Amino acid sequence: EAQVTQNPRYLIxxxxxxxxxxxxxxxxxxxxxxxxxxxxxGLRQIYYSMNVEVTDKGDVPEGxxxxxxxxxxxxxxLESPSPNQTSLYFCASSFRLVTDTQYFGPGTxxxxx
Amino acid sequence: AxxxxxPDIHITVSEGASLxxxxxxxxxxxPYLFWYVQSPGQGLQLxxxxxxxxxxxxxxxxxxxxxxxxxxxxxxxxxxxxxxDAAEYFCAVGDPGGYNKLIFGAGTRLAxxx
Numbered sequence: 159e160a161q162v163t164q165n166p167r168y169l170i171x172x173x174x175x176x177x178x179x180x181x182x183x184x185x186x187x188x189x190x191x192x193x194x195x196x197x198x199x200g201l202r203q204i205y206y207s208m209n210v211e212v213t214d215k216g217d218v219p220e221g222x223x224x225x226x227x228x229x230x231x232x233x234x235x236l237e238s239p240s241p242n243q244t245s246l247y248f249c250a251s252s253f254r255l256v257t258d259t260q261y262f263g264p265g266t267x268x269x270x271x
Numbered sequence: 272a273x274x275x276x277x278p279d280i281h282i283t284v285s286e287g288a289s290l291x292x293x294x295x296x297x298x299x300x301x302p303y304l305f306w307y308v309q310s311p312g313q314g315l316q317l318x319x320x321x322x323x324x325x326x327x328x329x330x331x332x333x334x335x336x337x338x339x340x341x342x343x344x345x346x347x348x349x350x351x352x353x354x355x356d357a358a359e360y361f362c363a364v365g366d367p368g369g370y371n372k373l374i375f376g377a378g379t380r381l382a383x384x385x
Contacts, residue, residue, distance in 0.1 A: 162314070191372075193375075198280075198377055199377060200275075200277075200361060200375040200376050200377040200378050201315075201361065201375040202375070203372045203373070206372060216372055217372070248314055248315070250314075250315075256365055256366075256372055256373055257303045257320075257322075257365040257366070257373075259317045259320070260307075260315070260317065260373070262314030262315040262316070263314050264312075264313060264314050265312075265313075265314055
């Protein structure tokens with residue numbers, strides 16, 4: 159089954175404790191991205207990757223890191239999480255371009271205390 | 272600045288009634304336009320998209336949308352709403368070159384009364 163998986167689905171952590179949210183897709187997609195969803199703000203892009211070893215900042219990259227060492231994986235790293243990073247996070251992938259159909263993961267709800 | 276506006280935060284309709292969700296955009300040229308739906312507890316799913324050509328676009332689940340260049344709008348419609356359509360709906364715009372990023376609206380939450 160074609161899908162985007164994210165882990166964990168739910169995470170409660172404390173300020174400053176490094177964490178990684180994994181994202182994996184099995185569709186051989188080139189384009190992958192991370193979004194955060196906050197009430198009243200819709201989805202805002204954090205980082206995106208056009209292909210392996212090619213990443214770039216989205217609208218709200220501060221406090222986040224990403225890497226794309228393999229085509230299928232695109233982890234999101236929070237080196238020192240803060241309460242303002244409490245949000246719902248989505249990973250998405252598409253065939254090659256951002257305007258191709260985006261396939262979204264189920265989301266990761268992160269709470270930073 | 273590029274932006275997407277969904278003027279209605281919440282909409283409630285009765286099952287079987289018609290539906291129209293509004294979307295307006297501000298963009299330098301005619302962008303690519305999308306509607307995505309987010310069912311409770313799930314990720315987003317593409318309903319339909321407009322790139323060029325016929326300004327009335329058909330999508331999945333019986334939805335359609337009409338692009339109106341003069342009004343910078345891309346409103347989503349459905350003639351008869353089902354209870355399973357209760358969800359949050361997001362309008363998005365993208366650069367025709369396919370690069371850069373998608374810009375999403377804030378979303379419209381749809382409730383359906385039986």
